[in-house]
Amino acid sequence: MGEKQGMKGYKLAIGLAIGAALLLPSAAGAAAAKPSYELEWEGGGQSSGTVIARGGVSYIAAKAIASEAGLAISWDVSKQRAQFDGWNKSFAVRVNSDRGVLDGKNTEIGGKPFVLNGELYLPVRFIVKALDGDNVKWNARTQTVTASGLGGYHARSETHNGLTFTVVTATGELYVTGESGESRKLADLGDTIYGAVKFAFYDSPGGLLHLTVTRNYGEPMIQYRVYTAVLKNGELIREAEAGYFRRFVDNATNGGGQLIVTDGRTLELVDDVTGRVAESYDLVKLGGEEDDYFVEGVGPEYLLIRPNDRGLLMLIDRKTGGKTLLYKELLDKLNQEYAETNDVPYFGDWLRFVRRDGDTLYFRNDAPIQQDNKLYAYKLPE
Known part of the structure; x- marks a missing residue:
């Protein structure tokens, strides 16, 4: 009788061990999963990458998104203020500040930008807002932030004798901008350039x-x-x-x-x-x-x-x-x-x-x- 009980206990321990082993990959996978983002562009295409969470705010690296949107990034002398510029689009943020400037207006950005390994990170919601996107959602099951409708501000420009000539990539419109900063359309060169x-x-x-x-x-x-x-x-x-x-x-x-x-x-x-x-x-x-x-x-x-x-x-x-x-x-x-x-x-x-x-x-x-x-x-x- 004692031998049978001992055998049952042995079998139960084996069963529990096997069950735990079957559960380990799943648990390991969940632990390895990292928050990510998937952003859809208005003109088609998608950008994706990893998200860093700080203080309940999701941040993503700004450089790749800015490049995709046709924005140039410039820093001030102190390397604390970053300016983003494209055709009819500009915004600026300051490291560790929860306020920025979007299209000429002061605004809250919903977090504090930071630099990690030489890369500037911005709150996802602010980037989506700045690029005229919408439908920001968080999927807890897949640990993914999604948004859609992000705009592009690509343009090709050259300046000659105080006049800047710009071809807007998305529309094919040709503009001339004087030294006063006022722009006017010269011609339509077609659709997307x-x-x-x-x-x-x-x-x-x-x-x-x-x-x-x-x-x-x-x-x-x-x-x-x-x-x-x-x-x-x-x-x-x-x-x-x-x-x-x-x-x-x-x-x-x-x-x-x-x-x-x-x-x-x-x-x-x-x-x-x-x-x-x-x-x-x-x-x-x-x-x-x-x-x-x-x-x-x-x-x-x-x-x-x-x-x-x-x-x-x-x-x-x-x-x-x-x-x-x-x-x-x-x-x-x-x-x-x-x-x-x-x-x-x-x-x-x-x-x-x-x-x-x-x-x-x-x-x-x-x-x-x-x-x-x-x-x-x-x-x-x-």
Whole structure:
């Protein structure tokens, strides 16, 4: 009898040990679980990471969220005040202070920011509020803070002679901001801006500003949109937008004291002083091909234009409208054949206008089969 009871006690102890062993992974998993966050962006996408809880407040690292939102972070000299700036969005916090500034107004931030391992941490609720998000929730079962609708404030900007030009990534709007800080919209460049954005500025002798905004996008970056504007004292007086595919060269900005504005189909030569259109040309009619054209040079007697697809540089006589295919005049047979038949990366010649000297135009041939740095001379007809 005592032996049986001892056996029962032994079996019970074994059973309890096995049961405890089965429970250990679950308990260990619960202990290892760390609070986290999942934030959904208004334009799509999600950000996630770990949360640090202090004094009943959930904090998250600010750097990654700021980058995702298009905000730049700057610190004051004391390294105690952090400023966050993006397009039409700014806020600032101070380490160990429960008050901050959001869009120019003092506000409570619901916690005290701190720095840990060189990283600034902010209360989750404040970050969501600052980024115009909502629906902040805490899931006790998954130990997760969630929120949605966080906005993005990405923009590409460059400043020239006191004017800052900004392309807003989310909307494709182009703004100009003066030294007073007042912004006004110049143009709509499309919807969401993808890819690279390049600004180029030319100050004319007559006091006008020629602005070019070039966007390169698509996969693999073979689409181009070129917005051109002429401004007088910061005010828009002329604009055009052109689109190109695969091939790209910069359009010329000026020629013969006139500014060049083109949408790829029409060329306007703008008077350098008044901003009025002095002359206009139908590029499709002159080039003879239904295509978008680059304008690579303008002189008193000529235009240098190139159709996007066929890619052969043409000299157009401004008086007669006569057309000269320059590759036929300047290149040898091998290079001519290359220009006509090779389609990698695209058809056409690689002639580049270098300069004018008297009645002679000089070009360089940048074709892969002959990059000889030689200057090819073309004499304008009398």
